[in-house]
Amino acid sequence: MAEFTTLEHENLNSVVYGALCDALMQGRFQPGDRLKIRDLAEQFGTSVTPIRDAILRLANDEAIAFRSPRDIRIAGLSENRYREIRAIRVRLEGLAAETAAQVATSADIQAMEQILLENEAAIKDGDRLKGTQLNQAFHFMLPRIAGLPVLTTILRRLWLQMGPHISDAYLAGGRAMIDHHYPVVEALKRHDPTAASMAIVDDILLGGKPILDRIGGGSPDAQPSV
Amino acid sequence: MAEFTTLEHENLNSVVYGALCDALMQGRFQPGDRLKIRDLAEQFGTSVTPIRDAILRLANDEAIAFRSPRDIRIAGLSENRYREIRAIRVRLEGLAAETAAQVATSADIQAMEQILLENEAAIKDGDRLKGTQLNQAFHFMLPRIAGLPVLTTILRRLWLQMGPHISDAYLAGGRAMIDHHYPVVEALKRHDPTAASMAIVDDILLGGKPILDRIGGGSPDAQPSV
DNA sequence: ACGTCAAAAAAGATGCATCAAGTATCTTAT
DNA sequence: ATAAGATACTTGATGCATCTTTTTTGACGT
Numbered sequence: 001m002a003e004f005t006t007l008e009h010e011n012l013n014s015v016v017y018g019a020l021c022d023a024l025m026q027g028r029f030q031p032g033d034r035l036k037i038r039d040l041a042e043q044f045g046t047s048v049t050p051i052r053d054a055i056l057r058l059a060n061d062e063a064i065a066f067r068s069p070r071d072i073r074i075a076g077l078s079e080n081r082y083r084e085i086r087a088i089r090v091r092l093e094g095l096a097a098e099t100a101a102q103v104a105t106s107a108d109i110q111a112m113e114q115i116l117l118e119n120e121a122a123i124k125d126g127d128r129l130k131g132t133q134l135n136q137a138f139h140f141m142l143p144r145i146a147g148l149p150v151l152t153t154i155l156r157r158l159w160l161q162m163g164p165h166i167s168d169a170y171l172a173g174g175r176a177m178i179d180h181h182y183p184v185v186e187a188l189k190r191h192d193p194t195a196a197s198m199a200i201v202d203d204i205l206l207g208g209k210p211i212l213d214r215i216g217g218g219s220p221d222a223q224p225s226v
Numbered sequence: 227m228a229e230f231t232t233l234e235h236e237n238l239n240s241v242v243y244g245a246l247c248d249a250l251m252q253g254r255f256q257p258g259d260r261l262k263i264r265d266l267a268e269q270f271g272t273s274v275t276p277i278r279d280a281i282l283r284l285a286n287d288e289a290i291a292f293r294s295p296r297d298i299r300i301a302g303l304s305e306n307r308y309r310e311i312r313a314i315r316v317r318l319e320g321l322a323a324e325t326a327a328q329v330a331t332s333a334d335i336q337a338m339e340q341i342l343l344e345n346e347a348a349i350k351d352g353d354r355l356k357g358t359q360l361n362q363a364f365h366f367m368l369p370r371i372a373g374l375p376v377l378t379t380i381l382r383r384l385w386l387q388m389g390p391h392i393s394d395a396y397l398a399g400g401r402a403m404i405d406h407h408y409p410v411v412e413a414l415k416r417h418d419p420t421a422a423s424m425a426i427v428d429d430i431l432l433g434g435k436p437i438l439d440r441i442g443g444g445s446p447d448a449q450p451s452v
Numbered sequence: 453a454c455g456t457c458a459a460a461a462a463a464g465a466t467g468c469a470t471c472a473a474g475t476a477t478c479t480t481a482t
Numbered sequence: 483a484t485a486a487g488a489t490a491c492t493t494g495a496t497g498c499a500t501c502t503t504t505t506t507t508g509a510c511g512t
Contacts, residue, residue: 011495013282037464047497052464056239056279057286062379070463070504084376091317150310153288154380237465263494273467278494296474296493 012046013053019044020054021156024063024074024163025136026129031164033074035064063160077165082215085158086208090201092151093139097184097200098193099146108145112185115141119178132166135177142184142200166211177207238272239279245270246280247382250289250300250389251362252355257390261290261298289386303391308441311384312434316427318377319365323410323426324419325372334371338411341367345404358392361403368410368426392437403433 023029037055041048055072058064065075077085100108115138122130136159143152180203187196249255266277281298284290291301326334341364348356362385369378406429413422 013495036462038462048464049496049498053279053282053495055464056282060283060286062376066464068504069465069502072464081376084374087321087374088318088377088380091321092314095313095317148310148313150307150384151314154314154383157380158376239465262492264492274494275466275468279465281494292494294474295472295495298494 011053012044012050013057016040016044016046016050016054017057020058021063021160024058024160026132027163027166029074029164031074031076033164035072035074037072058160061157061160063157063163074164075161077161077215079212079215082162082165082212085162086204086212089155089158089204092155093142093200093204094197096142096146096148096151096155097187097196099148100142101188101191101193101196103147104145104188104191108141109185109188112138112141112188116178116181116185119181123175123178131177138181139200145188162211165215176210177203180207237279238270238276239283242266242270242272242276242280243283246284247289247386250284250386252358253389253392255300255390257300257302259300259390261300263298284386287383287386289383289389300390301387303387303441305438305441308388308391308438311388312430312438315381315384315430318381319368319426319430320423322368322372322374322377322381323413323422325374326368327414327417327419327422329373330371330414330417334367335411335414338364338367338414342404342407342411345407349401349404357403364407365426371414388437391441402436403429406433 035055037048037051040051040055044051055064059066059072063075064072067073115134119131119134119138122134140152140155143149143155180199183199184196184203187193187199261281263274263277263281266281267274270277281290285292285298289301291299293299341360345357345360345364348360366378366381369375369381406425409425410422410429413419413425
């Protein structure tokens with residue numbers, strides 16, 4: 001029974017949701033920023049209904065929070081919560097990398113190398129926005145190659161929560177973000193699941209260090225769960 | 227700045243969402259069942275707005291799908307998708323079990339044993355609904371003990387998708403579901419993270435076998451990702 | 453200047469009317 | 483009797499009015 005192909009009916013609410021997701025992932029919102037339904041409705045040129053729909057979905061994603069009944073804001077991110085998200089990403093992106101290493105085609109690998117190339121250019125140009133986008137594109141390539149749509153959705157949601165918190169810390173890390181990407185591609189080339197997993201874990205933990213430093217006090221990773 | 231306590235403003239939409247979530251988790255919907263906003267509005271005694279809000283959230287959770295522009299139905303679950311969900315659960319509940327084993331108090335363990343006790347009784351009574359609920363309660367206890375709220379949310383969403391598909395298969399497995407729970411508690415008692423993780427993985431893979439048999443053809447687990 | 457409090461403005465929640473598009477039913481001609 | 487076309491109905495999407503509560507603002511007193 002069943003197996004519905006999720007054909008996206010481009011509702012207005014989906015359009016608004018997509019636009020807000022992009023904005024969140026690109027760091028165009030700051031934590032604590034307030035969202036007003038009527039203001040957004042005016043910006044998007046719609047009534048308040050599709051905006052409310054999109055806001056509700058984002059709240060369901062825990063990307064935005066209702067601080068009080070009439071106060072919608074970009075959600076905060078405590079150090080503990082960020083550590084939890086990181087631990088989850090380690091497990092899930094590890095799974096994605098393992099699976100991807102087993103099934104990656106040469107076209108897949110070429111696509112990843114293309115992203116790395118463009119990412120280098122973005123870093124050289126100091127294009128913060130493009131760098132952020134390409135970093136995300138790299139990470140989302142793994143579950144896509146692995147053919148894991150559920151995992152992709154989960155990661156997208158986690159990134160929605162991280163988005164407003166990584167923008168400032170991104171450039172602070174310099175090349176730290178992209179340096180760890182090369183071993184991932186190498187492992188995929190060799191079809192080595194274990195190496196691919198270890199490489200992406202390194203990227204999450206080491207490359208993500210500046211983010212943690214910004215959110216928390218930058219204390220050593222004493223947490224057992226990694 | 228930041229760190230908003232997610233205080234649930236008991237909106238009507240939250241009430242409806244919670245009720246529908248419960249219904250889904252308890253297997254009170256069948257895959258392909260159609261949902262009608264106006265009908266639900268009448269059942270809940272509200273206008274259509276809070277119902278739409280709740281439906282939209284469930285669609286965002288991918289628990290329900292819009293088959294066509296005016297046709298809302300309980301989502302289907304392909305064998306591949308179920309396998310993916312299972313692989314994700316293995317990783318995430320494994321993480322939860324490891325962490326829980328490190329921090330579990332005697333009160334935590336007592337609570338888990340209490341669930342097992344009630345679950346035994348439910349099986350003896352042939353109370354399918356209660357058995358399903360207690361099985362879920364057991365699984366959600368681990369991330370709760372571990373103090374991993376993000377992980378809890380992810381698992382809840384996965385269960386929302388599985389709910390309509392496990393009800394029938396539950397009793398078919400007989401005691402298979404609860405048998406694998408005891409080693410988990412034993413591992414928690416010994417504060418043995420590895421054993422706890424392995425035990426819960428066993429439960430997911432072996433205890434969940436009848437579900438896979440029902441959804442797919444019950445073919446051997448040839449998939450690499452487990 | 454600063455804090456307090458009340459009036460005014462704002463804002464999300466809810467309900468409802470209407471729209472467009474699909475579905476079912478009925479009519480009518482063959 | 484059947485099938486094609488027309489009509490009526492269903493249904494989610496969208497827009498909007500209103501309600502209640504919150505938030506803001508500004509006057510006032512200290």
